[in-house]
Amino acid sequence: MPFRKNNTIDRSNPNYSGLRIILIFILSSGMMYLDFQGNYTDRLRSYLSVAVLPIQVAANAPKKIINNLKNKLSDRESILTENQLLKKENIQLYSKVQQTYKLEAENKRLFELLKAKPEDGKNFIFADIISVNQDNDKHQIIINKGSMDGIELGAAIADSKGIIGHIFRDQVLASEVLLISDPEHGIPIEIARNGLRAIAIGIGSYDEIILNNLPNNSDIKINDVLITSGLGGRYPEGYPVAIISNIEKVKGDSYLSIGAKPIANLKNINEVLIIQDIKKDYPNE
């Protein structure tokens, strides 16, 4: 490379001055502090994330194109068999729904007997995945519905089988979901069989979440289904979360070490359901 004038030794280039690095140090430390302390930088982040949305979409485009190609190239026969399977499943699901009408009516009648407040209705919104965080210790995904579509912070996310996580940052056109397997995530659950309550904590593995603080004499068995308990107010009550996969008694420890396998397929999420409360006013309360 020729030796040009703008490549000469010039320690006073203002683009690289020591003053500027100090300024950037102060600026970014302040930003990190604000971001860590609370949600002071949410607005900046949401503007930036609108700007970088095309990059996220582009990065996930190859995967989507391959999936589309797979769909297009798969032969007619396999599509037909899949269609038949889905039809069968649909019929089964409909027959289950028929029973729920009766249960719903019964439930309502019982609530009226108890003079209790009926449960709020739920609003379901479908969303697609835009991108999946590639860091192994950050289990986050980004979905294509944001505050423009009426998504609120803290809404629960599920797939067709069970709970996936909740929205922890809402942006304008997209929102970020923290998965239940993230090391920073805990979800209040209860065992469907006997209502024993606990908190399931992610450990950064897609196949396992753990239950801490259950004493050695707890009534818990392998293959128990864990459902959301509705405590804490973030997750709606009664959605399946995980199945107990191993229980271990640690010698000298008064608590069991329990592992559970999430029911939702966290590794390969395609479409998700956002579960939101429909806000109703109760004039008497």
Added chain:
Amino acid sequence: MSSQLSKLSFIWFILILSSLLSIIPLPEYLSFLRVPWIPLSLIFFTIMTPSMIGLFSACLIGLILDVLQGGILGESSLALSLITYITYRFRLQIRVFPIWQMMLSVFILLIINEMMHLWIEGMIGKIVISQSKLLSILLGSLIWPFFMGLMQNLQSRIKTR
């Protein structure tokens, strides 16, 4: 002036492309292939065309990277502007180094970048050292000669056009 503009747009095109590459979905066993492209391209541009890029550009691309990766805001901008600064201070030496010393200095710069990340993440209380990250840094410094050759080729094409 228009050649300046085309050079500048080339730099930003490469930076955006590398940020895209750094979030592209890969299966877990291939995650060491996620080479730190943004530090690599920043080092390259700081060595070769320091007048076209600066600390604030590094800071901005760091912010974009933070938003893309869902990290704490300001983490990457701090790390990237630091390595840009160090690269600028030593760019004349690095430019005339033989290739293996160049690779070594790139490796050290990438390690500094990663150390900054670990330091910041350690302060906020979630420190995870993964082998695949170290492997990707090693891979990044190993492919540096090829990367540099490719970029120089592209840049010379931009200039002659």
